[in-house]
Amino acid sequence: MKFExxxxxxxxxxxxxxxxxxxxxxxVDRQLYLIDCGEGTQVRLSQFNIRxxxxxxxxxxxxxxxxxxxxxxxxxxxxxxGREKPLDIFSPKGLQEMIDVQIKHSGSHLSxxxxxxxxxxxxxSLVFEDNLVEVHNIPLIHRVPTSGYLFREKPSxxxxxxxxxxxxxxxxxxxxxxxxxxxxxxSDGSIVPNTDLVLPxxxxxxxxxxxxxxYNETVIPIINKVDLLYHETTFLHEKLEQAKYTKHTTAxxxxxxxxAAQVGQLITGHYSSRYDDVTPLVEEAQSVFPNxxxxxxxxxxxxxxxxxxxx
Amino acid sequence: MKFExxxxxxxxxxxxxxxxxxxxxxxVDRQLYLIDCGEGTQVRLSQFNIRxxxxxxxxxxxxxxxxxxxxxxxxxxxxxxGREKPLDIFSPKGLQEMIDVQIKHSGSHLSxxxxxxxxxxxxxSLVFEDNLVEVHNIPLIHRVPTSGYLFREKPSxxxxxxxxxxxxxxxxxxxxxxxxxxxxxxSDGSIVPNTDLVLPxxxxxxxxxxxxxxYNETVIPIINKVDLLYHETTFLHEKLEQAKYTKHTTAxxxxxxxxAAQVGQLITGHYSSRYDDVTPLVEEAQSVFPNxxxxxxxxxxxxxxxxxxxx
Numbered sequence: 001m002k003f004e005x006x007x008x009x010x011x012x013x014x015x016x017x018x019x020x021x022x023x024x025x026x027x028v029d030r031q032l033y034l035i036d037c038g039e040g041t042q043v044r045l046s047q048f049n050i051r052x053x054x055x056x057x058x059x060x061x062x063x064x065x066x067x068x069x070x071x072x073x074x075x076x077x078x079x080x081x082g083r084e085k086p087l088d089i090f091s092p093k094g095l096q097e098m099i100d101v102q103i104k105h106s107g108s109h110l111s112x113x114x115x116x117x118x119x120x121x122x123x124x125s126l127v128f129e130d131n132l133v134e135v136h137n138i139p140l141i142h143r144v145p146t147s148g149y150l151f152r153e154k155p156s157x158x159x160x161x162x163x164x165x166x167x168x169x170x171x172x173x174x175x176x177x178x179x180x181x182x183x184x185x186x187s188d189g190s191i192v193p194n195t196d197l198v199l200p201x202x203x204x205x206x207x208x209x210x211x212x213x214x215y216n217e218t219v220i221p222i223i224n225k226v227d228l229l230y231h232e233t234t235f236l237h238e239k240l241e242q243a244k245y246t247k248h249t250t251a252x253x254x255x256x257x258x259x260a261a262q263v264g265q266l267i268t269g270h271y272s273s274r275y276d277d278v279t280p281l282v283e284e285a286q287s288v289f290p291n292x293x294x295x296x297x298x299x300x301x302x303x304x305x306x307x308x309x310x311x
Numbered sequence: 312m313k314f315e316x317x318x319x320x321x322x323x324x325x326x327x328x329x330x331x332x333x334x335x336x337x338x339v340d341r342q343l344y345l346i347d348c349g350e351g352t353q354v355r356l357s358q359f360n361i362r363x364x365x366x367x368x369x370x371x372x373x374x375x376x377x378x379x380x381x382x383x384x385x386x387x388x389x390x391x392x393g394r395e396k397p398l399d400i401f402s403p404k405g406l407q408e409m410i411d412v413q414i415k416h417s418g419s420h421l422s423x424x425x426x427x428x429x430x431x432x433x434x435x436s437l438v439f440e441d442n443l444v445e446v447h448n449i450p451l452i453h454r455v456p457t458s459g460y461l462f463r464e465k466p467s468x469x470x471x472x473x474x475x476x477x478x479x480x481x482x483x484x485x486x487x488x489x490x491x492x493x494x495x496x497x498s499d500g501s502i503v504p505n506t507d508l509v510l511p512x513x514x515x516x517x518x519x520x521x522x523x524x525x526y527n528e529t530v531i532p533i534i535n536k537v538d539l540l541y542h543e544t545t546f547l548h549e550k551l552e553q554a555k556y557t558k559h560t561t562a563x564x565x566x567x568x569x570x571a572a573q574v575g576q577l578i579t580g581h582y583s584s585r586y587d588d589v590t591p592l593v594e595e596a597q598s599v600f601p602n603x604x605x606x607x608x609x610x611x612x613x614x615x616x617x618x619x620x621x622x
Contacts, residue, residue: 014388039351039384040351043351064417065383065384065387068417069384069417072376073350077325080324080325097412097416098412101412101413102412105408105409106374106375106379106380106409107375108376143418144418
């Protein structure tokens with residue numbers, strides 16, 4: 001089962017150097033979750049051959065333009081494509097009025113139900129779940145109410161060891177129960193524990209999106225040991241004062257967050273337009289947290305599915 | 312003096328085949344006029360190395376998303392770049408509320424004066440002039456109030472024939488008057504007519520933008536003999552019923568308008584996303600009006616400066 005992030009845009013504020021403003025797609029199995037929607041997101045989806053109709057949920061971090069100005073274009077394009085299934089948008093307060101006014105004046109009509117869900121950016125809580133993932137928001141510190149998002153896979157069904165079916169003559173009904181975690185009672189009354197019957201469970205993969213934010217240690221326990229962390233690295237640490245003033249994080253600080261949270265991999269991004277080459281930002285984060293990789297438009301970052309180690 | 316159109320986006324509705332939605336830049340001398348502003352316009356300006364700070368006027372045809380959804384991004388990027396000089400936007404009613412609501416919720420603040428000018432789409436009149444051009448609107452027929460725009464160069468100063476200055480011992484004061492059209496009175500009281508003293512005047516170049524519109528013959532006298540006409544060619548003529556229903560023009564009809572108006576050159580565009588290859592649309596227009604050329608993102612169309620013929 002796939003668990004893969006695609007970056008659609010990794011620049012901050014103004015598009016520059018062929019980097020679009022923030023938008024990302026998390027694919028879990030065949031489901032696509034859109035995170036932020038900067039201007040040109042629908043263009044990027046088309047350029048990167050991503051089927052936008054697989055998107056049913058959109059998670060918006062905050063209402064700064066470089067994270068939302070592509071939303072109205074995407075929403076109306078869904079309509080032009082005849083979409084009928086509902087779309088859910090999770091965001092801080094205010095987004096609905098922005099969208100409603102644009103729909104009204106542009107003579108648009110949405111062909112599908114659009115549901116806005118207001119996210120309380122002051123506390124982390126469950127904002128969405130389906131059969132694949134749970135999504136919690138992550139309170140961030142920025143110039144306007146802002147929230148990151150943590151995606152965690154739900155436990156998947158256990159896989160039975162195929163050789164055991166024949167060996168113990170397990171019935172279809174028993175298989176169903178074993179996959180849910182049941183032990184097996186044999187005809188002689190003895191019990192075979194579930195762990196002897198199934199393969200070790202799949203690890204539940206996770207992805208955390210933290211942008212935009214001031215250096216903020218309160219996220220560390222929330223994103224603890226997540227496989228993949230996208231954390232903004234707007235500036236080099238030599239621009240710390242500017243980062244503080246604009247409520248952004250330096251690459252060095254992002255590395256510190258990744259290290260303290262013991263994440264699997266850190267992806268950089270939300271680069272200031274002052275940086276054409278982002279290598280120094282990535283290297284600065286790597287100096288603290290070596291397993292750092294550059295976020296870049298069009299790049300894909302997969303988390304491989306692994307089983308828990310045998311006990 | 313340059314008079315050149317650059318197409319930033321030539322697709323209709325949904326971006327497709329690397330064609331962005333509608334936006335164009337008309338450059339006259341060193342001044343840039345932006346016409347429509349579909350999503351991604353600021354990206355295109357950057358990709359095509361066009362200095363956006365040279366834009367002081369924006370002309371919007373109508374409030375459908377594919378002509379305006381890039382506006383808020385451009386306006387806020389101007390601010391992020393520290394713009395101070397005023398910006399004037401000409402459009403049908405409703406645009407200001409759309410922009411104001413977005414500015415409010417996105418926590419943006421514009422660093423420069425932004426002036427909205429409402430265009431009456433029912434009648435052609437002068438909507439703007441500076442020292443280079445006059446701009447009249449062109450009433451169009453679409454599903455919402457819509458207006459094209461006609462740009463006409465103003466007459467430039469006459470160029471004196473340099474050999475006459477010495478021959479007739481013309482003073483600096485007299486030169487100034489001759490450039491304005493005055494005759495020359497010699498010391499013996501005789502008169503040299505202005506036409507003997509100056510080169511034939513420059514022709515006043517023109518560009519007309521007609522999109523979106525139903526086939527509409529009322530534009531013909533307004534755009535008569537314009538050098539360059541951009542006219543939408545959303546569909547092939549085999550889709551005439553769909554063109555009528557959506558209030559668009561077929562390529563054949565655009566050729567008929569260009570022919571009847573005796574324009575210099577026709578540029579096609581606003582292509583339906585059903586067409587990957589636009590050659591059939593261009594060829595259909597050419598079957599009626601041979602001097603038709605394909606509009607395409609990134610292409611430039613210059614009108615060369617010519618003098619009137621010697622009488």
